Amino acid sequence: MSRRWRLAVAWTAAAWLLAACAGTPGRVAATDTATAPDPERDAAALFARALLAQDAGDDAASTALLREVITLTPDRAAPHTNLGILLRRAGRVDDAVMEYETAIRLDPADAAAYHNLGLIYRSRGAFADAERAYARALELRPTQADTHYNLGILYELYLNRPQDALVHYRAVVTLGSPDADTIAGWIRTLERRAAQDDDSRRDPGGDRGGTPG
Numbered sequence: 001m002s003r004r005w006r007l008a009v010a011w012t013a014a015a016w017l018l019a020a021c022a023g024t025p026g027r028v029a030a031t032d033t034a035t036a037p038d039p040e041r042d043a044a045a046l047f048a049r050a051l052l053a054q055d056a057g058d059d060a061a062s063t064a065l066l067r068e069v070i071t072l073t074p075d076r077a078a079p080h081t082n083l084g085i086l087l088r089r090a091g092r093v094d095d096a097v098m099e100y101e102t103a104i105r106l107d108p109a110d111a112a113a114y115h116n117l118g119l120i121y122r123s124r125g126a127f128a129d130a131e132r133a134y135a136r137a138l139e140l141r142p143t144q145a146d147t148h149y150n151l152g153i154l155y156e157l158y159l160n161r162p163q164d165a166l167v168h169y170r171a172v173v174t175l176g177s178p179d180a181d182t183i184a185g186w187i188r189t190l191e192r193r194a195a196q197d198d199d200s201r202r203d204p205g206g207d208r209g210g211t212p213g
Helices: 014-022 039-055 059-072 078-089 093-106 111-123 127-140 145-158 162-174 180-202
Strands: none
Touching: 039 059, 039 078, 059 078, 078 093, 078 111, 093 111, 111 127, 111 145, 127 145, 145 162, 145 180, 162 180
């Protein structure tokens, strides 16, 4: 599949996000009952169900569950990030941006929100903004192969910066992406192109077999 038409998958690490949503469990005091309300615990259970629905392709159910999670724990970033992914998939891009921005306000270290903002900026042609969003995501989570992948595409296909693209494609291969073999082919193509450009700069006239008579 051509990388020019490949859909970039918005990544989420379910266990990481669930941990962020669930918080740190505390011990139950002797006077507490098993049925005492616990918004954090209830939100964590709902969030887990939302992720399962999202993975199953039931976006409507996942969206409803995420909104419940946000009501119970409005200070958690992860549900906003996941809700943004679903809204973007539904074509509600402006609403998705609002959710990502909310996630970042609640948790400035939410690399997933920056990554997904980068996807939207690139789709809108805001390439400088996309670059900044991807770069920030990598500052926060430097081993995220999907972000390296998307930043490499941005540099190669949109910003005409093949050397920068090579840096990120190589990172994808090093990190062991499932697409590593395909991307290794892109790397070889870019390296050959770079070598040809170097040859052209060294011999701008080229070897034409003598001067025309």
